[in-house]
Amino acid sequence: MSEIYSPSSESEVVDFIKNCNSGEIPIEILGHNSKPIGRLIQCSKSLHLKNLNGIIEYFPEELYIKVKAGTSLSIIEVELDKKNQELSFEPSDMGFLYSGKSNKGSIGGAVACNLSGSRRFKAGALRDHILGFQGVNGKGEIIKSGGTVVKNVTGYDVSKLITGSYGTLVALTEIVLKVQPKNEETQTLLIHNINLKRALNIFSKAMHTSVEISGACFYPAKVLNFFKLNDLDTSTSITAIRLEGPRISVLERINTLKKVFDEYKKTISVLEHYQSKIFWKDTTDLQFFNNSLQVVLKIILPPIHTDQFLNKFENEELKYVVDWAGNLIWVEIPENDSVLFRQLRNEAIKLGGHMTIIKAPNHVRIKEEFLTTIDENIKVLSLKIKESFDPKKILNPGKMYSGA
Amino acid sequence: MSTLAMPQIDQSVLNSREKIVRDLKRFTNPINVIADVEGIVPYETDALTAYKQKPMAVVLPESTAEVSDILKYCHKHNIKVVPRGAGTGLSGGALPLADCVLLGLSKFNKILEIDFENRCVVTQPGVTNLSLTKAVEHNGFYYAPDPSSQIACSIGGNIAENSGGVHSLKYGTTTNNVLGVEVVLMDGTVMRFGGKKLESEGYDLLGIITGSEGLLGILTEVTVKILKKPQSVKALLLGFQSIENAGQCVSDIISGGIIPGGMEVMDKPLIKATDDYSKAGYPRDVEAILIVELDGTESEVNVLIKKVEEIAKKNKATYLRISKNDEERLRFWLGRKAAFPAIGDMSPDYLCMDGTIPRKKLPEVLREITKLSQKHGLRVANCFHAGDGNLHPLIMFDSNIKSELKRAEKFGADILKYCVKVGGVLTGEHGVGVEKRDLMCEMFNDEDIQQQLNIKQAFDDKSLLNPGKVYPVLHRCAEGGKMHVHKGDIKFKDIPRF
Numbered sequence: 001m002s003e004i005y006s007p008s009s010e011s012e013v014v015d016f017i018k019n020c021n022s023g024e025i026p027i028e029i030l031g032h033n034s035k036p037i038g039r040l041i042q043c044s045k046s047l048h049l050k051n052l053n054g055i056i057e058y059f060p061e062e063l064y065i066k067v068k069a070g071t072s073l074s075i076i077e078v079e080l081d082k083k084n085q086e087l088s089f090e091p092s093d094m095g096f097l098y099s100g101k102s103n104k105g106s107i108g109g110a111v112a113c114n115l116s117g118s119r120r121f122k123a124g125a126l127r128d129h130i131l132g133f134q135g136v137n138g139k140g141e142i143i144k145s146g147g148t149v150v151k152n153v154t155g156y157d158v159s160k161l162i163t164g165s166y167g168t169l170v171a172l173t174e175i176v177l178k179v180q181p182k183n184e185e186t187q188t189l190l191i192h193n194i195n196l197k198r199a200l201n202i203f204s205k206a207m208h209t210s211v212e213i214s215g216a217c218f219y220p221a222k223v224l225n226f227f228k229l230n231d232l233d234t235s236t237s238i239t240a241i242r243l244e245g246p247r248i249s250v251l252e253r254i255n256t257l258k259k260v261f262d263e264y265k266k267t268i269s270v271l272e273h274y275q276s277k278i279f280w281k282d283t284t285d286l287q288f289f290n291n292s293l294q295v296v297l298k299i300i301l302p303p304i305h306t307d308q309f310l311n312k313f314e315n316e317e318l319k320y321v322v323d324w325a326g327n328l329i330w331v332e333i334p335e336n337d338s339v340l341f342r343q344l345r346n347e348a349i350k351l352g353g354h355m356t357i358i359k360a361p362n363h364v365r366i367k368e369e370f371l372t373t374i375d376e377n378i379k380v381l382s383l384k385i386k387e388s389f390d391p392k393k394i395l396n397p398g399k400m401y402s403g404a
Numbered sequence: 405m406s407t408l409a410m411p412q413i414d415q416s417v418l419n420s421r422e423k424i425v426r427d428l429k430r431f432t433n434p435i436n437v438i439a440d441v442e443g444i445v446p447y448e449t450d451a452l453t454a455y456k457q458k459p460m461a462v463v464l465p466e467s468t469a470e471v472s473d474i475l476k477y478c479h480k481h482n483i484k485v486v487p488r489g490a491g492t493g494l495s496g497g498a499l500p501l502a503d504c505v506l507l508g509l510s511k512f513n514k515i516l517e518i519d520f521e522n523r524c525v526v527t528q529p530g531v532t533n534l535s536l537t538k539a540v541e542h543n544g545f546y547y548a549p550d551p552s553s554q555i556a557c558s559i560g561g562n563i564a565e566n567s568g569g570v571h572s573l574k575y576g577t578t579t580n581n582v583l584g585v586e587v588v589l590m591d592g593t594v595m596r597f598g599g600k601k602l603e604s605e606g607y608d609l610l611g612i613i614t615g616s617e618g619l620l621g622i623l624t625e626v627t628v629k630i631l632k633k634p635q636s637v638k639a640l641l642l643g644f645q646s647i648e649n650a651g652q653c654v655s656d657i658i659s660g661g662i663i664p665g666g667m668e669v670m671d672k673p674l675i676k677a678t679d680d681y682s683k684a685g686y687p688r689d690v691e692a693i694l695i696v697e698l699d700g701t702e703s704e705v706n707v708l709i710k711k712v713e714e715i716a717k718k719n720k721a722t723y724l725r726i727s728k729n730d731e732e733r734l735r736f737w738l739g740r741k742a743a744f745p746a747i748g749d750m751s752p753d754y755l756c757m758d759g760t761i762p763r764k765k766l767p768e769v770l771r772e773i774t775k776l777s778q779k780h781g782l783r784v785a786n787c788f789h790a791g792d793g794n795l796h797p798l799i800m801f802d803s804n805i806k807s808e809l810k811r812a813e814k815f816g817a818d819i820l821k822y823c824v825k826v827g828g829v830l831t832g833e834h835g836v837g838v839e840k841r842d843l844m845c846e847m848f849n850d851e852d853i854q855q856q857l858n859i860k861q862a863f864d865d866k867s868l869l870n871p872g873k874v875y876p877v878l879h880r881c882a883e884g885g886k887m888h889v890h891k892g893d894i895k896f897k898d899i900p901r902f
Contacts (some may be wrong), residue, residue, distance in 0.1 A: 061655040062762050084661060113606075125603055127611060128580045141851045149760040150573060151792040151832035153566045153615050154840075154847055155874065156856050158580060160611025169607075179659030204521060210544070210635040210701070250703030302600035304521045327602040354605050371605045377595050382607050384862035389855065400606065 002028060003047040010052070010134075010173045012143065017171060017394075018140030020045060026397050029167035031106030035094050038166050038399040039370045040362060049108055050136055056174065063179050064131055064148045069172035071110030072077055076107055080179055089126045090117030095212060097359055100291030104160055108172040114164030117284030118242070121324040124215040127163040129178045135162065135170030135348040138390025148176050161385070167396040169389040178285055183244035188215070188271040188279055189257050191264045193236035196220070196322065197307045202261060203325040204303070209260060211253040215242025215280050216325035223288045223319055229275045240271075284374040287323050289332050295360040297344065298331040301353035312347055316340060330377055335361050341368060349374060371401055408455055408838055410501055410872045417483050417503045418460065418524035419482045424483065425461050427841045428505065431473040431630030438462040447506050451553075452496040459486065459500035466511045468586060468624040468836045475622065476592030478505055484868050485590065486645055487618040489530065489561030492553045494756065495837025497565065497873055498521070507622060509560055513620040515539050516625070522600045523630055524583055529560025529623040533567075533623075536628065545630040546711040548575035551833065552741070560623045566615030568833035570666040573700075573791035575832070579614040587613060590864040600627060612774055612859065618838070618870040619834050634699035637665065638709055639733040642716045643690035643723025647671065650692035651766040653719040654790045657696065658763070660715055662708055666789035667695040668740050671770060674785035674798070675739075684739030688722040694721075694790065695736050716779035743787050743798070749821065751783065751800030755812050759830035772822050773797055782808070793825065794832035821846050844876055 007013050020027050028043040032050050052070040059065075060083040064294075066227025073091055080086050089109050095103025111133070123129075145158035162169055174360040191202065206213050217240050224234035232238070237346040241350040243253045254270060261268065264362060271279055282288075289296050301309055303326035310320065310329065333340050341364075349357040354372035357365065373379060379401065386393065417424070425439040430668075438444055439461045446624065465471045478485050488498040488508045500506045510527035519541055525536055525547070533554040537545040549663065550569035551557055553666055557567065563585065568577045575581070584598030597610040598776075604610065613620050627862075644650040650669055670678065672691050679686040684685045698708045709726055716724055728735035747754050761769050770786060777784045783800040797819055801812040820830050824846045831840055844853060853875055860867065 024623075050429050058766070060763070061659040061764060064660060083659075114603075121602060122574065124580050127603075127608055128576065137855060138821045141855070144848070145852065147760075147829045147847075147854075148762065148827055149829060149832070151568050151577065151760045151789070152829045153833060153835050153838065154830045155703045155844065155852075156620075156859060157611055157615045158856065160579070160608045160614075161859070163611070164606075164608055181658075181663065184661075208520070208524060208543070208632065210632050212634075212672070212700070213631075245700065246704050246707050248707055249701045252701050252703050273821045296835065300601050300603060301524050304600075324602060352599055353601055356605055357540065373606050375595070377593050378597075378609070381589075381595070381609070381862065383606055385859065388858035388862045 002043050004048055006048040006050040010136070013047070013136045013171055013173060014140050014142060016047060017136050017138065018184060020394050021138060021140050021392055024392050024394065026394050027028065029171050029245045029396050031109030031112070032072065032103070034103045034105030035098060035109055035113060037358060039401065040087065041396065041398045043397070049171065050106065055079060060067045060179070064176055065179055065286055066148065066174060066176045067107055069175055070106050073087065073104035073107050073110055075362050081169060084182050085179045086182050087129060088119060089129050090119040090123070090284050091115065091126070092117050095289050097286045097292060097296065098130065107175055111163050111172060111175055118215045118217060118280050118323055121216070121327055122212070125387070127280040130159045130175065131178055132162050132176040133159050133162055133172060133390045134174040135172040136319060137170050138392060138395045143170065147327070150178060166399045168386055168399050169395065171395065176231060178333070184277045185247040185250040186242060186244045186273050186274040187250050187254055189241045189243070189254060190269045190271060191261065192233060192267040192269070194239055194267070197311060199239040199322070200303065200307050200326045202239055202241070205260060206217065207259060207325060209256065211243065211256050213241050214244045215240065217283055218322040219288070223321055224372045226287050226290060227279070227282065229271070229278060231269065231271055231369055232269045232279065240279065242276065278299070283323065286330060289330065292332055293361070294332050294335050294357060295341065295364055296358045297331045297333065298358050299344065299348050300327060301329070301348060303327050303380070305351040305353065307393040309347055309351055313344070335364055338367065345372060348372065369401065373401060411484070411877060411879045413503045414482065414484070417481070421460055424481070424505070427477060428461060428474065431471045431477065432463065432465045436464040436466065438464070447491070447500060447508065449497060450488070450491045450493045452499070452837065455496050455838060456497050457500045458500060458503065459506035460507045461506050461510060464508045464511050468588065470651050471507070471588045471622055471624055471715055472592045472594050474505070474507065475588055475590055479866065479868060482866060484871055486870050488620045489558035489564065490532065490556055490558040492563060493561060493835060493837065494758070495831070495835040497835050497837040497870070499838055501872065509558065509837045512560070512624060517589055519600065520545070524600055524627050525630055526625065526627045527559060527561070529626050530558050530600065533557050533559055533562055538731040540630050544633050546633050547628055548581050548631055549578045559626050559628065563614050563623060563626060564616065564618045565833070565835040566792065568792070570668065570789060573667070574663050574665050579611060581629055582610065582614055582626065583629050585610060585613060585623050587621035587623055589621045590866070590869040598627065599601035615844040617837060617874050619874060620869070636702045636705045637697060637699040637730070638705050639695055639697040639727045639735065639736050640712055640716070640725070641696040641711065641720045641725045641736045642696065643687040644692045644694065645720065645722055646688060647692045647770050648767045649719045649721070650694050651764065653694060653716055654766070655764050656715045656719060657712055660711060662711060664696050664791060665699040666695070667789070669693070669696045669766065669788040669790045670740060670743070671761065671786045673783070674743060674787055677746040677750050677785055678739035678742050679748055682739045682742040683733055686739055690723055693723070695740060697733070724831050741788065747785055747798045747800060752802045752804065754801070755799040755816050757795070757797045757799065757816050757819050758831050758834040759795050759828055760839070761795055761823050761826055761828035763790060763793050765826040765828070766790070769822060769826060773819055775817055778820050780811050782812055782815055789832070792832070793828065817843060820887065839871055841874060842876050846873070
């Protein structure tokens with residue numbers, strides 16, 4: 001067990017990291033400890049940022065919120081909801097995957113993992129919504145970048161580098177996020193009982209119209225049984241397309257899509273606002289792999305290769321869901337099938353994509369690399385970047401790959 | 405011409421000039437290496453013409469392998485390299501150094517692949533921003549970021565500067581619209597960050613290279629995402645008796661849950677200047693005008709127009725006009741887009757500033773600018789990308805009158821410092837370059853800057869790529885220069901600037 005330290009101020013974080021730096025003591029950085037993600041690491045000290053919480057400022061008319069890094073994502077969302085605003089990258093509640101119950105964790109943790117929900121292909125990832133940050137680097141120096149405005153090219157965009165760096169560059173203390181107005185209406189067009197290839201064609205066709213879809217996922221029949229929605233037939237595959245915006249516009253666009261996909265008219269249905277919200281929340285929260293005890297993988301591909309990729313594994317009876325209009329495949333495989341694991345990773349690389357372990361039992365996390373990165377040059381550069389923030393490599397050492 | 409502290413000249417490099425030129429000819433077609441004075445002159449400045457410096461040599465490679473060979477050679481021999489796209493940058497990011505090889509990417513001018521299925525375009529970096537939209541618009545697609553210089557600026561330069569445009573609140577800046585790049589580091593290493601997929605693993609190298617002003621690597625290929633054009637676009641032209649009312653209207657629109665495609669404010673001096681120049685038909689009896697552009701489906705736009713109309717009336721708009729057709733909408737924009745030449749007509753010289761401020765601070769900042777205008781004894785007109793808070797004060801002066809350039813620069817620096825003071829930033833879209841380099845300490849302390857220099861070191865261990873830009877030389881904080889235009893003699897004067 002590592003020694004836990006839970007500072008309640010930034011200056012305490014500075015003192016702690018300075019001490020660890022001078023003693024070359026590795027630190028595992030945690031927010032709410034809600035996401036066991038990344039390579040398994042062992043550190044003698046553990047820095048918990050959960051007490052570094054609270055909203056510093058929120059200006060709805062300026063479309064930003066500035067918070068301390070340990071602030072609960074749920075609290076932020078409640079606060080934004082009061083002003084009818086939201087984080088439009090649609091943060092996932094990963095608690096359902098990891099523990100079977102809601103636990104959104106801290107905003108610092110979400111930033112460190114750069115996890116985005118179903119709206120990602122339309123609204124951008126979390127990394128597109130971070131305007132600035134402040135944090136403490138491995139030398140114990142407070143550093144900052146960005147600001148509170150969307151248009152800012154003053155210096156390098158270090159906020160992007162920090163996002164998705166799994167706590168290996170800085171211990172985040174403050175985060176500024178862009179916020180957006182909530183959509184008045186959400187509706188979902190469902191097409192039942194078609195195969196993935198057709199579903200992907202439908203996504204592509206929809207994106208070649210001006211209807212601006214904000215969700216596009218495909219569920220094979222066998223992963224659908226978790227849904228408990230009155231108007232959702234879960235006996236066959238579901239291809240879902242979400243439309244959001246002013247009510248009048250959503251209705252108009254739904255009708256446009258119905259016309260575009262007239263050939264499927266016998267199997268088309270529409271989920272109204274309330275059920276639509278639940279459908280996409282469940283999808284974003286990965287409810288289909290709720291509390292999975294197997295290995296859950298996130299595979300990102302150019303959408304044109306998604307069908308080819310899954311075809312290759314037709315005989316494996318993969319448990320999968322396709323989201324982000326075909327750009328993302330969530331896959332669950334048995335924990336002891338390392339052959340399949342490697343086949344999936346190799347095929348993803350071959351098709352210009354990558355595969356990340358999102359949840360796995362510890363023995364898998366020890367054995368298999370968390371990230372795909374195979375380019376040695378990128379590894380070397382990443383290591384140099386790591387050293388530029390943390391020369392003694394004490395912050396979450398080895399969390400991403402050995403050395404970084 | 406203003407003077408500027410730049411990195412120390414390496415005399416041993418200059419002494420070997422002839423050999424270096426000879427060697428460069430081994431890496432590319434010899435006609436791509438320019439070393440004669442006449443040939444070099446066009447490269448001595450970018451669009452920040454206040455600063456000029458002839459490079460030691462210019463090289464215009466034609467392939468990634470050539471770029472890699474040249475950089476490897478320069479790295480080995482400690483030769484500084486300054487990259488250049490179309491040379492339309494406003495902050496001096498492509499200003500050469502006396503002992504540098506200027507590496508121009510003008511021969512990287514082909515679109516490589518249009519991929520509608522993956523909704524992206526793969527292109528060489530020298531292709532202009534507008535060409536990307538032109539290449540895909542037959543299918544109803546476009547590339548979203550639209551810097552005003554889009555007919556001439558290159559996509560590689562856009563990535564280097566993280567260019568914006570008038571639609572960035574809704575559609576993001578360059579960084580939100582790039583999927584991948586091929587990049588050559590200073591030591592010649594060729595790498596790919598991102599690609600046709602939506603995101604990559606590991607550190608966001610694509611994110612850090614975007615907006616790095618040519619300090620981290622040289623782009624040789626770019627993949628950008630393309631979007632379907634909105635079905636309908638309409639605009640409102642609103643007039644107010646006070647900047648406060650216009651500012652409040654902007655805040656209320658956003659608080660009302662509306663994200664316009666574009667939203668622009670002009671103050672009285674600029675209304676007069678642009679209307680005289682372009683005959684846009686703006687109301688002349690108002691203190692401020694606000695253009696609000698909305699896009700989406702036909703019915704959505706109509707609903708939003710109605711909402712904005714109500715908000716405008718609540719904020720005492722004294723002039724309100726809704727575009728009936730595209731022609732009228734474009735006329736609303738006509739004056740706004742003529743802001744730079746209109747000011748050029750009013751004054752022998754002007755400086756264009758580029759700060760970003762929180763939207764609600766607009767009245768306060770404009771009041772301060774008026775005060776500063778009196779203090780420095782120089783006229784100023786203001787345009788404001790209200791959607792994203794990007795403010796462009798245009799400071800008028802006459803460089804023939806001794807001390808006016810200096811006063812104008814001082815005035816500009818005071819404005820930017822005030823932008824930072826109210827919670828804004830030094831530059832929204834023009835970049836730091838050499839222009840705002842020495843004001844960086846207004847926003848960042850030594851530790852922040854040192855961290856950014858350390859990142860630079862990770863990419864470029866000898867600090868040979870575009871040195872002297874963005875970060876103060878020797879951490880000196882003093883006032884730098886601004887985009888200076890003399891007698892309308894703006895470089896690329898045919899390019900719209902707004």
